[in-house]
Amino acid sequence: MNDTFAPTPRPGPGFADLHLHTLFSDGTFSPEELAGHGARHGLVAMALTDHDTVEGCARMALACRKLGIQSIAGAELTAEQDGNEVHILGYFLDVEDTRLQVNLRQFQTVRQNRIHEMVARLNRLKIPLRAETVFALANCHSPGRPHVGRALVQEGFCGSLDEAFDRFLKKNRPAYVPKFKISALEAIALVHQAGGLASMAHPGLNRSDEIIPALAAAGLDGLECFHTKHTAAMTAYYLDIAARHHLLVTGGSDCHGFSKGKPLIGGCKLPAVYYDRLNQHYQAKAADRAPRAAVAAQSS
Numbered sequence: 422m423n424d425t426f427a428p429t430p431r432p433g434p435g436f437a438d439l440h441l442h443t444l445f446s447d448g449t450f451s452p453e454e455l456a457g458h459g460a461r462h463g464l465v466a467m468a469l470t471d472h473d474t475v476e477g478c479a480r481m482a483l484a485c486r487k488l489g490i491q492s493i494a495g496a497e498l499t500a501e502q503d504g505n506e507v508h509i510l511g512y513f514l515d516v517e518d519t520r521l522q523v524n525l526r527q528f529q530t531v532r533q534n535r536i537h538e539m540v541a542r543l544n545r546l547k548i549p550l551r552a553e554t555v556f557a558l559a560n561c562h563s564p565g566r567p568h569v570g571r572a573l574v575q576e577g578f579c580g581s582l583d584e585a586f587d588r589f590l591k592k593n594r595p596a597y598v599p600k601f602k603i604s605a606l607e608a609i610a611l612v613h614q615a616g617g618l619a620s621m622a623h624p625g626l627n628r629s630d631e632i633i634p635a636l637a638a639a640g641l642d643g644l645e646c647f648h649t650k651h652t653a654a655m656t657a658y659y660l661d662i663a664a665r666h667h668l669l670v671t672g673g674s675d676c677h678g679f680s681k682g683k684p685l686i687g688g689c690k691l692p693a694v695y696y697d698r699l700n701q702h703y704q705a706k707a708a709d710r711a712p713r714a715a716v717a718a719q720s721s
């Protein structure tokens with residue numbers, strides 16, 4: 422475990438944002454810019470949760486530390502359960518864990534292959550976009566649909582990102598390519614073996630509440646009750662579900678910088694008390710694991 426990422430408990434008032442993206446996936450801010458926005462909004466804690474990568478986490482940790490903000494190394498994994506798409510947020514990940522790195526590299530390869538397939542479909546539709554253009558624009562290991570959309574706008578094939586999605590990239594549109602997904606249970610297991618805690622992202626957007634009990638039984642640690650697209654009623658509803666299934670409460674803006682309109686950071690604030698509980702749970706789990714790891718090392 423790299424202690425760059427080991428946060429110290431910081432109880433008290435304030436707000437956290439535990440769902441954030443940078444240009445290491447489909448966001449537009451660097452980790453330093455993102456941390457700066459967090460500081461301006463007075464956040465006490467931030468978690469970087471780029472899609473299928475932890476590459477920005479070291480820079481995020483450093484930038485946050487300079488600003489007196491707690492940071493969590495995280496990632497957002499795309500998964501599915503019973504035919505429903507589910508996003509699993511991993512928190513307090515050991516970014517140097519070999520199995521995590523191998524798995525993330527596989528997910529990134531799947532993403533890159535998907536870009537080639539989407540571009541091939543566009544080419545068949547007589548849109549002469551080149552995959553190299555998308556990769557150059559994305560300039561990261563975790564390219565996704567928003568990058569294809571931005572490339573379509575940049576090259577003048579579409580007037581806006583919305584138009585690119587509506588005409589070509591949305592589900593059931595002609596350049597849409599379904600994404601290979603691991604199961605939610607596999608995603609939770611992957612987060613756990615990397616020493617982290619797993620939370621189900623924005624349940625209000627996926628409308629698959631019926632799978633929450635099974636995921637909770639399988640070890641899901643948290644539920645993202647606070648999210649930009651959750652109404653106050655939805656937040657209250659999911660707080661109740663979290664309490665019933667003994668799940669920790671997480672929340673965040675899902676800010677992508679200027680990728681999807683204006684930056685969302687600061688608009689959805691997780692009361693710091695929930696961050697403190699998450700942190701305490703992680704510390705207790707890590708403390709529980711450390712002596713056992715020491716015993717295992719002695720006996721081997």
Ligand SMILES: [Zn+2]
Pocket residue numbers: 442447448472677
């Ligand atoms: Zn995204």
Ligand SMILES: [Zn+2]
Pocket residue numbers: 440442497675
């Ligand atoms: Zn997200």
